[in-house]
Amino acid sequence: MNPVLRTILQRLGLGIATLFVVSIIISLTIEMLPGDFARAVLGQSATPETVAAFQREIGLDRSPVVRYFNWISGVLRGDFGESYASAGSLAGHRRLVAEMIGPRLLNTLFLAGAAALIAVPLSLFLGFMAALYRNSFFDRAVNVVSLTSISSPEFFLAYILIMFLAVKFPIFVSLASITPNMPFLDRLHAIALPTLTLVLVIVAHMMRMTRAAIINLLASPYIEMSRLKGARPMQVILRHALPNAWAPIANVIALNLAYLVVGVVVVEVVFTYPGIGQLMVDAVSKRDLPVVQGCALVFAGTYILLNLLADIVTIVSNPRLLHPR
Amino acid sequence: MNETAKSSRGARTKGDVLLEIRNLQIEGESDEVWQPIVRGVDLTLKRGEVLGLIGESGAGKSTIGLAAMGYARGGCRISGGSVVFDGIDLLTASDETRRKLRGTRIAYVAQSAAASFNPAHRLLEQTIEAELREGFRTKAEAEKDAIELYHRLRLPNPEEIGFRYPHQVSGGQLQRAMTAMAMTCRPDLIIFDEPTTALDVTTQVEVLAAIRDIVEQFHTAAIYITHDLAVVAQMADRIKVLRYGKSVEEAPTREMLTSPREEYTRSLWSVRKLGKQEQPGGEPILQVKNVTAAYGNAVRVLSDVTVTVPRGRTVAVVGESGSGKSTLARVITGLLPPIEGQIIFNGKALPRALKERNADTLRRIQMIYQMPDTALNPRQTVYEVIGRPIEFYRGLTGAKKEARISELMKLIEMDDSYVDRFPGELSGGQKQRICIARALAAEPELIICDEVTSALDQIVQEGILQLLMRLQRELGVSYLFITHDIATVRAISDEIVVMFQGRVVQQGPKTQVLSPPHPPYTELLLSSVPEMDPDWLTNLLARRKAQPEAMKAGDR
Numbered sequence: 029m030n031p032v033l034r035t036i037l038q039r040l041g042l043g044i045a046t047l048f049v050v051s052i053i054i055s056l057t058i059e060m061l062p063g064d065f066a067r068a069v070l071g072q073s074a075t076p077e078t079v080a081a082f083q084r085e086i087g088l089d090r091s092p093v094v095r096y097f098n099w100i101s102g103v104l105r106g107d108f109g110e111s112y113a114s115a116g117s118l119a120g121h122r123r124l125v126a127e128m129i130g131p132r133l134l135n136t137l138f139l140a141g142a143a144a145l146i147a148v149p150l151s152l153f154l155g156f157m158a159a160l161y162r163n164s165f166f167d168r169a170v171n172v173v174s175l176t177s178i179s180s181p182e183f184f185l186a187y188i189l190i191m192f193l194a195v196k197f198p199i200f201v202s203l204a205s206i207t208p209n210m211p212f213l214d215r216l217h218a219i220a221l222p223t224l225t226l227v228l229v230i231v232a233h234m235m236r237m238t239r240a241a242i243i244n245l246l247a248s249p250y251i252e253m254s255r256l257k258g259a260r261p262m263q264v265i266l267r268h269a270l271p272n273a274w275a276p277i278a279n280v281i282a283l284n285l286a287y288l289v290v291g292v293v294v295v296e297v298v299f300t301y302p303g304i305g306q307l308m309v310d311a312v313s314k315r316d317l318p319v320v321q322g323c324a325l326v327f328a329g330t331y332i333l334l335n336l337l338a339d340i341v342t343i344v345s346n347p348r349l350l351h352p353r
Numbered sequence: 354m355n356e357t358a359k360s361s362r363g364a365r366t367k368g369d370v371l372l373e374i375r376n377l378q379i380e381g382e383s384d385e386v387w388q389p390i391v392r393g394v395d396l397t398l399k400r401g402e403v404l405g406l407i408g409e410s411g412a413g414k415s416t417i418g419l420a421a422m423g424y425a426r427g428g429c430r431i432s433g434g435s436v437v438f439d440g441i442d443l444l445t446a447s448d449e450t451r452r453k454l455r456g457t458r459i460a461y462v463a464q465s466a467a468a469s470f471n472p473a474h475r476l477l478e479q480t481i482e483a484e485l486r487e488g489f490r491t492k493a494e495a496e497k498d499a500i501e502l503y504h505r506l507r508l509p510n511p512e513e514i515g516f517r518y519p520h521q522v523s524g525g526q527l528q529r530a531m532t533a534m535a536m537t538c539r540p541d542l543i544i545f546d547e548p549t550t551a552l553d554v555t556t557q558v559e560v561l562a563a564i565r566d567i568v569e570q571f572h573t574a575a576i577y578i579t580h581d582l583a584v585v586a587q588m589a590d591r592i593k594v595l596r597y598g599k600s601v602e603e604a605p606t607r608e609m610l611t612s613p614r615e616e617y618t619r620s621l622w623s624v625r626k627l628g629k630q631e632q633p634g635g636e637p638i639l640q641v642k643n644v645t646a647a648y649g650n651a652v653r654v655l656s657d658v659t660v661t662v663p664r665g666r667t668v669a670v671v672g673e674s675g676s677g678k679s680t681l682a683r684v685i686t687g688l689l690p691p692i693e694g695q696i697i698f699n700g701k702a703l704p705r706a707l708k709e710r711n712a713d714t715l716r717r718i719q720m721i722y723q724m725p726d727t728a729l730n731p732r733q734t735v736y737e738v739i740g741r742p743i744e745f746y747r748g749l750t751g752a753k754k755e756a757r758i759s760e761l762m763k764l765i766e767m768d769d770s771y772v773d774r775f776p777g778e779l780s781g782g783q784k785q786r787i788c789i790a791r792a793l794a795a796e797p798e799l800i801i802c803d804e805v806t807s808a809l810d811q812i813v814q815e816g817i818l819q820l821l822m823r824l825q826r827e828l829g830v831s832y833l834f835i836t837h838d839i840a841t842v843r844a845i846s847d848e849i850v851v852m853f854q855g856r857v858v859q860q861g862p863k864t865q866v867l868s869p870p871h872p873p874y875t876e877l878l879l880s881s882v883p884e885m886d887p888d889w890l891t892n893l894l895a896r897r898k899a900q901p902e903a904m905k906a907g908d909r
Contacts, residue, residue, distance in 0.1 A: 247427070249468040256422060256463075257456035257483045257534075271473035347472055347518045 140288035155238025174232030282338035368400030378433035405589030456483035460535035466527035477515025525556035553673035583883035634663035644694030669846035719792035725784035782813035
């Protein structure tokens with residue numbers, strides 16, 4: 029078999045195995061969470077009988093191992109279980125975890141996608157320019173600005189942006205509340221500020237790695253050769269350095285994209301954006317364990333998938349692997 | 354384009370002045386201080402002329418070569434003088450003017466083609482890059498021309514080789530492909546910066562012949578940089594000797610070879626005259642019997658190798674890269690346990706693996722490596738480097754240890770004041786001496802020297818070889834001396850083992866191996882060693898044309 033394909037399949041298998049291990053860790057962690065969902069819902073005055081009956085209803089009376097296998101076999105069929113919170117309501121309307129996570133995840137991906145579409149090209153471009161004009165005023169300025177933005181807490185950046193772009197100059201709105209049937213442009217307008225905040229947070233990382241990866245290569249004999257062949261400075265970077273720099277750049281991009289999906293809860297809270305991060309925080313405070321588990325699994329899957337993609341880029345960008353002797 | 358100029362070398366027509374360098378000054382930065390590297394060098398090159406630049410490392414050869422393109426490496430700056438190429442002063446011209454000349458009218462061929470080709474692109478793409486960028490030809494024309502150049506440079510499979518990536522092609526082929534790349538725009542001037550230094554002698558002959566032919570065919574002027582006098586004698590019309598960034602002397606090739614004026618130039622010649630009277634072998638200290646070894650389950654690197662080292666003698670193992678020389682050293686030291694065969698030391702079979710051998714066995718066999726830079730821990734002082742084996746093997750501490758260190762320093766002809774230095778504060782030759790002292794500290798019976806002089810300049814090489822020979826006379830230590838350099842073999846060996854593709858093709862006393870008749874591979878190897886005679890390459894090629902089968906093994 030083609031060695032590249034084989035390596036990719038190996039990584040894929042490894043990724044799935046990792047996801048399994050993570051699912052066990054998630055269940056164990058949740059098992060160790062202090063507090064009891066039944067008591068949290070029913071209140072201090074509930075009698076032991078009521079609590080026991082409620083636990084039976086949602087399956088909490090069974091052993092953790094049984095519950096884990098019930099859950100994981102459901103997940104494999106695409107069923108993430110039912111939310112505990114809905115089980116307690118007398119109206120009897122049961123909500124599936126998948127139904128709760130689905131729309132929230134789409135919102136999160138929408139915001140993450142918008143931020144990524146701006147941040148990735150921008151940071152690559154700034155990285156190239158900073159490498160090209162190393163130690164120039166431009167390089168220093170980009171470094172200072174990006175370091176400042178990465179060193180400030182996200183909520184601080186968010187409030188500064190709100191102050192200037194929503195309050196003093198009301199170009200954008202400070203509440204990023206979106207609904208499913210909003211027109212696309214209105215949605216973009218609504219998420220402008222959270223997107224901008226996220227871009228500011230992740231650009232620095234990616235841009236600095238791009239710059240470092242390229243500068244690292246600029247000392248190579250083949251870069252000197254390209255200069256001695258009369259290549260223009262931008263050609264030296266794009267044609268001769270970049271193809272050999274993809275591996276580290278792809279890895280840092282993957283990490284930052286993963287952050288956009290799993291780490292944005294603070295930004296969601298500031299802008300009251302209905303994303304998956306908020307859902308998980310709410311679920312934790314309500315002890316709604318199936319939702320917590322579902323969210324955790326989605327996050328883990330995101331990380332593993334993005335790292336897998338970075339691995340594939342690393343493999344494909346290495347001609348030694350792609351074209352064996 | 355000037356393909357009519359096929360007159361023989363030396364007699365070919367020289368045109369007007371193409372390159373004129375006057376009072377060139379170049380500085381390099383170290384620790385934020387600018388130190389002069391090149392101090393006032395003048396150089397004139399006519400069209401179609403080949404000038405050899407020769408000198409030891411640090412003489413400023415490459416720096417001058419790059420300056421001829423108006424280029425200074427990072428950390429260097431051209432601080433004075435002028436470089437006029439065809440009426441254009443490259444030092445005052447704009448960046449854009451300089452850039453446009455590079456790769457089109459002045460081309461560069463680097464020392465290590467393997468490192469100088471971009472690993473991410475196919476050879477053909479890189480070959481035609483400059484002419485496409487400047488719009489000299491269409492892509493199809495350029496590719497056709499590149500394939501034609503590959504033909505002329507006698508690359509195997511010229512139609513296909515351009516579609517390979519650099520890692521799929523051997524070093525000698527890459528070096529020729531790089532020459533093709535330099536030729537694509539038919540430049541007026543090519544700078545060859547040690548183009549064959551990284552190659553085996555057998556491959557070097559092919560590359561030298563290819564370069565010489567194509568430079569003559571296109572009547573290209575060239576600056577040929579090397580530290581190897583015999584090589585430059587084949588290539589250059591004139592030779593300029595450099596030292597410490599200054600010109601020592603300059604003369605037409607034949608004149609320079611027969612009657613060098615300066616003492617320094619003569620000293621460059623002398624290394625090759627070093628020689629040792631061969632001693633007959635005695636009782637064996639080491640016997641490698643029918644050893645077969647491989648890395649992992651991959652191809653065998655050694656097959657059925659049998660080698661004997663007599664006590665107090667030097668056995669040289671020669672062969673090109675990939676012939677299994679260093680693997681043999683790894684097998685003997687136990688770093689790579691053999692699949693089959695035995696290592697007998699002092700009459701007793703040694704355990705195969707390093708970890709099964711006891712400290713006393715380890716002590717008796719020591720090793721010295723090719724790169725003293727990487728073989729010494731940069732964070733240990735000379736005192737620690739030499740003191741450690743004294744303590745470990747001999748159990749000496751305190752004053753006794755210090756006395757022993759000072760004794761060893763005397764043996765390697767270095768002053769005691771060096772013991773507090775770090776390797777970074779020593780020269781290449783001094784570092785190699787420290788490596789020798791470290792090996793001697795264990796009081797070994799056998800020292801395996803793996804290309805110990807390959808990374809050093811000729812004059813420093815001579816010093817190290819003389820030291821090793823003196824130590825053998827005084828201490829009776831035996832050497833297994835791995836090298837690809839025949840001059841070194843002549844200088845120090847008693848017996849010679851010739852290896853080719855993991856097998857021993859010939860072994861015996863030095864005089865016997867070095868005198869004809871030779872088995873085919875030994876013949877190829879020995880005949881490929883450049884000689885001072887400027888007609889050597891021409892004669893060799895003529896001889897080989899008469900016996901084409903001899904060329905086969907070298908064409909890689």
